[in-house]
Amino acid sequence: MGSVPDSSALPAPSQLRVAPLKRGSSIDHLEYVDVSPIIGREYPTASLKEILDAPNADEQLRDLAITICERGVVFFRRAQDDLSIDEQKYITDRLGQLTGRPKENGLHVHPLYNDPNNLPMANGKTDANIYVINSEAQKKLYATMKNRPTNTEPRDLGREWHSDSLFETCPSDFSFLRMESTPPAGGDTLWASGYEIYDRLSPPFRAFFETLTATCAQPVFKSACDAGDYPVMSPRGAPQNVDFEFQPVHPVVRTHPVTGWKSLFAGVGLHVSRINGVSSYEDQMLREYCLRLITRNHDCIARMHWTRGACAIWSNECTLHAATPDTHLVDGVRTGVRASGIGGVPYLDPASTGRREALGLPQY
Numbered sequence: 001m002g003s004v005p006d007s008s009a010l011p012a013p014s015q016l017r018v019a020p021l022k023r024g025s026s027i028d029h030l031e032y033v034d035v036s037p038i039i040g041r042e043y044p045t046a047s048l049k050e051i052l053d054a055p056n057a058d059e060q061l062r063d064l065a066i067t068i069c070e071r072g073v074v075f076f077r078r079a080q081d082d083l084s085i086d087e088q089k090y091i092t093d094r095l096g097q098l099t100g101r102p103k104e105n106g107l108h109v110h111p112l113y114n115d116p117n118n119l120p121m122a123n124g125k126t127d128a129n130i131y132v133i134n135s136e137a138q139k140k141l142y143a144t145m146k147n148r149p150t151n152t153e154p155r156d157l158g159r160e161w162h163s164d165s166l167f168e169t170c171p172s173d174f175s176f177l178r179m180e181s182t183p184p185a186g187g188d189t190l191w192a193s194g195y196e197i198y199d200r201l202s203p204p205f206r207a208f209f210e211t212l213t214a215t216c217a218q219p220v221f222k223s224a225c226d227a228g229d230y231p232v233m234s235p236r237g238a239p240q241n242v243d244f245e246f247q248p249v250h251p252v253v254r255t256h257p258v259t260g261w262k263s264l265f266a267g268v269g270l271h272v273s274r275i276n277g278v279s280s281y282e283d284q285m286l287r288e289y290c291l292r293l294i295t296r297n298h299d300c301i302a303r304m305h306w307t308r309g310a311c312a313i314w315s316n317e318c319t320l321h322a323a324t325p326d327t328h329l330v331d332g333v334r335t336g337v338r339a340s341g342i343g344g345v346p347y348l349d350p351a352s353t354g355r356r357e358a359l360g361l362p363q364y
């Protein structure tokens, strides 16, 4: 099934700082369709509960994790109604554990977990490792944050693109979102392939981008906590994620620790505040260029039109994603529950290559 190239037939390059993982065949029996040649895979009928209950559950989860890292994002379309919140958390954590994440790391705790607008789950409980995404609550929360646009300003959805927890020293590896209720229309989520965006840079631009770092400051957390008079959560999924400054420096191009492929990482997005070492004009120009690469190359994008109970699991180490805040147009509310793992400190391995080069594909 499927003819999209992957790493399963390739020898692993041995000179890399972290040896790439090779996918096995334990989930080859699952029906799937690739969303596009470049990014995304949808499983229309697969059950995550059945994967968990299988005698070789770890083998299947490891192969699923590697598939996610290669394809960027996977969708489970069948409503996963029999999966508990604890099982969702377990899967998110286990995907990272089985693919070499630092042993001391676990699930992310959102800094604003104490915010009163952080809604309880459908069962009435809250969980520090579960972020309830609700289109109505987010509107109220954003109103407390500085520098957020209001409804009176022109719409620019380009600002929605981000990679989860980039404001942490150790950002997210896997994120797992299950949609519990959907609006009559809208509320789609989009993922862009950081691998392919990197590959679309010319060789001189690649070399330049690889010299760059970005500061990923997110002062809105402090301002939201001050406005609400509640403490920032800490630690947040890794021993390094304890500070209240939220201004780590990350490489603009990183190496994915599971595939060994280079990806555009901290070049643009909601959590990127400054490309370092360049003038402010150059900073603005570089980030706008990265955004332009995403918005003008929609073949690098997989789009999820949510159905109730459907799930998406993605690798934040090679994708950016963006929500579509259009549910107010149909008077609808979108509610989902998200768990995110925390990976290692991002790095660029000079011995790594782009995805196209690694797979023997022609340059774009």
Ligand SMILES: [Fe+2]
Pocket: 162, 163, 164, 321
């Ligand atoms: Fe996100």
